[in-house]
Amino acid sequence: MSDFDYDLFVIGGGSGGVRAARVAAGEAGAKVALAEEDRYGGTCVIRGCVPKKLMVFASEYSEMPGQARAYGWDMADGEFNWTTFRGKLDAELDRLEGVYRKLLAGSGVETFDARAKLKDAHTVELSTGETKTAKHILIATGGRPVRPDLPNAHLGMVSDDIFHLDELPKSVLIIGGGYIACEFACILHGLGVEVTQYYRGAQILRGFDEEARGLIAEAMKERGIKLHTGTDIVAMGTASHDDMTLPVEESQYGHDETAEEAGPNGKPIRVKATNGEEQTFDAVFFATGRKPNSDDLGLEELGIKMARNGAIEVDDYSQTAVPSVYAIGDVTDRVNLTPVAIREGMAFVETVFHGNPTKVDHELIPSAIFTQPEMGTVGLSEEAAREQEPIEVYCASFRPMQTAFADQPDRVMMKLIVSQETRKVLGCHIVAPGAGEMIQLAGIAIKMGATKEDFDRTVAVHPTMSEEIVTMRNPTRKS
Template sequence: MSEFDYDLFVIGGGSGGVRAARVAAGEAGAKVALAEEDRYGGTCVIRGCVPKKLMVFASGYSEMANEAASYGWNMTAGQFDWPAFSKRLNAELDRLEGVYRKLLSGSGVTTYDARARLKDPHTVTLSTGETVTAKHILIATGGRPMRPEMDNADLGIVSDDIFHLKELPKSILIVGGGYIACEFACILNGLGVEVTQYYRGAQILRGFDEEARGLIANSMCENGIDLHTGTNIVEMHRVADVMGDDMGGPVEDVQYGGTTRDTAGGGPVRVKATNGTVTDFDVVMFATGRKPNSDDLGLESLGVSLGRAGQIEVDEYSQTGVPSIYAIGDVTDRVNLTPVAIREGMAFVETVFHGNPTPIDHTLIPSAVFTQPEFGTVGLSEEAARDQEPIEVYCTSFRPMQTAFAEKPDRVLMKLVVSVETRKVLGCHIVAPNAGEMIQMAGIAVKMGATKEDFDRTVAVHPTMSEEIVTMRKPTRTA
């Protein structure tokens, strides 16, 4: 009989933790338990990828009637019913959480609806008062959105809160320029909200390909988003608390983009910006970064190292400095994507329970940003590639057939970054409707080390937007 209660104890019921627990129990035959203090499914299922993507779908219908008219359909756009959508959305999330619970129980995993904390390298204490031991402990607690350090930051919401709004605001200020900020700017704009976005940097989507970033920013502005780069909040107050000219002038001189509805609990917020404007918004949303959920787990007292941002430091096998303790997913702040957390969980099981040391490969990971239009990317940006070696850039931007016929100004971008020396495609970047679907396929080729000539030998599928990826014969530029 084992000296431990379990072979594996997982802390965190998100995608990575659940996958590791299921595979360790179901395939490796380990005795496994998992603790989750909130809802099963984690950020992705409950407050991230899944509800966000459903909102992306919902927001995309707003222009359907206008576009359909160009194709001969007599359609009238109705008004978006947020309460009806929200009710259906929450029902779907409840269903998915039930699926996660069922998958765990079906694999023989014991679950605890409790907060877990490490007492020693093999002992976990639960908020229920129970104490259990395990040979191996896997931390998969994910991350959470942060508010900036400024006065009255609590007046703003974060991405988690969007899904719990009782009604949509008439106006919203989104602060931030990363993919979460840009995605929600596009979503809420499509749902009929007046969206303003402030980003302190020179261009949104820092770290992504510069040309793609520019096209997305232009498209967002053309679609009605009031985007201000090089701009940040100086101060913010609840309108009801502001008297006279405390924030830049008499109340009647203040720009106003909202109603007096108590959308976020307390009434509109008055914001003074670095560009000198003073504006009232129904809601202010901060999308200014995320933080690993490593607080109060008892880690540092056991010798588990944390980075400056609070991330758990691990090696290539997801092992911490304490041999029995491992960590995967966003709490390690490596590549914060759900499929990566799942891969890390699988590699952990392979390493620990199958005796096959398996490092996780964090290179050439395809990803998508669900702006409108979408952005799919894999590999190096043009800027990163040219800093590494001589490159050729193959790029085209055009109006796609569907929207060009409807006389809309929408443009798409197809781009390949190619090594001069090896001819390998170092990066592929697509800005277009359904770019996320396209980049998954392109990602296979790039991961396999396909050359530009391999792309050239592939027959185009016509007429499609994606055929341009295999028909660009001459480089646009070299660097």
């Protein structure tokens, strides 16, 4: 008989934790428990990928009537009803959470709707007052959005808040230039919100291919998003409707006792930017970074090492400095993507419960940014590849048939980065509608080590946008 209550105790009911718990219990026959203090499904299902993608779908319909008229349809513009959409969204998230709970129960995982922290290397203490022991403990607590260190920053929203608005603001200022900021800028604009975006850097989407992010920035501006790079917020406070155009007193940037009334459904927010401009918005949305959820878990007391941002440090097998404790997903701040957390959970089970030490391959991971147009990317950017070795760049940018016929300015881009020495495709970057769908398939070939000549030998599917990936014969440039 085991000396422990469970073979495995998982802290966190997101995609990674749930997958690890299910597989350990259902396939490996382990006795497993899982504790989740909030909703099952985690960031992705409840306040990230899933609701965001549904909002992307909703926002894209705004351009459909105009395009349909260009194709001969007698179609009038309509109005978006946030209340109707949010009701269906809430119902769908409830359904998905129920699915997660049923999957755990069906696999024989015992669940606790409680916060859990580590008491020692094999003991978990629940917020209900119970303590449970386990041979292995897996931390999969994810991450959360953070607000900047700025007076009155509590007046602004973060990404978790966007799905719970009673009504959409008429105007919003988005602070940040990463993929979350840019995705929500496109989403909210498509839903009829007047969007202004500040980013302190020279160009949005830092770290991605420069040519691709430049095309997205231009497309966002073309659609009417007021994108200001090299700009940041220095102060914010509440403002009354009667006083929107008056200079803001410095004292307004102190603590505001009426702050709870500010924001999307309350008082407008006055903002001062680094360029000296002062503007008023119905809402301010901070998309300025995320932080691992490692606070108050009892980790440091056990000697588990953490990075400065709170990320739990693990080895290639997701093991912490305490041998019985492992961590996966965003709380480790390795590659913060849902499919990666799931892979890490599967590798953990293979390593611990099947006796087959398995590392997670974090190389050549395809990903998508759901801006309008989308970006799909896998491998190295042109800039990163150039620093590594001599390369050839194959790039085509053009107006696709569907939007060109409708006399719309949208452009798409297909780009391959190729090693001059090995001829392997080092990176692929697509900016186009449906780029996320395309990059998944291109990612298979690149992961397999396909060369440019392998792409060249592939017959094009015509007429499609994606055929450009296999028809670019001459390099655009070499470096």
